[in-house]
Amino acid sequence: NAGVTQTPKFRVLKTGQSMTLLCAQDMNHEYMYWYRQDPGMGLRLIHYSVGEGTTAKGEVPDGYNVSRLKKQNFLLGLESAAPSQTSVYFCASLKGNQQFFGPGTRLTVL
Amino acid sequence: AQKITQTQPGMFVQEKEAVTLDCTYDTSDPSYGLFWYKQPSSGEMIFLIYQGSYDQQNATEGRYSLNFQKARKSANLVISASQLGDSAMYFCAMREGLQSSGDKLTFGTGTRLAVRP
Numbered sequence: 001n002a003g004v005t006q007t008p009k010f011r012v013l014k015t016g017q018s019m020t021l022l023c024a025q026d027m028n029h030e031y032m033y034w035y036r037q038d039p040g041m042g043l044r045l046i047h048y049s050v051g052e053g054t055t056a057k058g059e060v061p062d063g064y065n066v067s068r069l070k071k072q073n074f075l076l077g078l079e080s081a082a083p084s085q086t087s088v089y090f091c092a093s094l095k096g097n098q099q100f101f102g103p104g105t106r107l108t109v110l
Numbered sequence: 111a112q113k114i115t116q117t118q119p120g121m122f123v124q125e126k127e128a129v130t131l132d133c134t135y136d137t138s139d140p141s142y143g144l145f146w147y148k149q150p151s152s153g154e155m156i157f158l159i160y161q162g163s164y165d166q167q168n169a170t171e172g173r174y175s176l177n178f179q180k181a182r183k184s185a186n187l188v189i190s191a192s193q194l195g196d197s198a199m200y201f202c203a204m205r206e207g208l209q210s211s212g213d214k215l216t217f218g219t220g221t222r223l224a225v226r227p
Contacts, residue, residue: 033214045216048214058214088153
């Protein structure tokens with residue numbers, strides 16, 4: 001039981017490049033989330049999903065897209081990366097009252 | 111208005127002493143939940159404790175307790191008998207509404223706790 005895993009752990013992009021962050025959970029959880037964490041701030045919700053095939057916008061969705069084709073995977077895409085998207089990205093899944101977080105992906109956009 | 115406010119950017123505590131981390135929240139929804147997470151320097155988010163708005167008693171989990179004062183809209187975290195390993199960033203978070211609304215969390219800006227030997 002690996003819990004919530006994120007791929008990759010680190011990435012450096014140039015402005016305008018695209019990439020996809022992968023979140024996987026093996027706990028059969030329905031709800032999954034993508035957050036970003038910036039210095040001096042708490043986590044902010046980008047997008048979330050309440051089940052396979054469904055996604056919804058969070059607090060800061062602009063510049064990101066998501067997909068939940070399989071229950072265990074939640075993908076976060078950046079179509080055209082901008083320096084403002086430099087951040088640490090966390091994925092989480094929900095069971096009961098507790099969100100289980102992945103280890104995070106540190107993304108730098110130059 | 112901020113939904114979650116943590117007014118202490120940083121705090122120090124002596125090892126083995128108790129410390130209280132402040133959190134106030136703002137919501138008009140009668141159903142909500144309050145959470146505390148710990149983020150050590152390694153970066154992972156660790157769930158500590160949960161309090162539901164309808165819970166009659168304050169939540170406790172080992173050395174962690176949540177001082178829930180509903181009328182004042184505060185949900186302070188109390189750590190008893192501080193240990194060096196408690197040095198970390200602590201985040202308060204809130205879930206508003208029922209689970210059918212997505213169980214989304216709103217986080218505060220965090221308090222960095224340093225435990226002195």
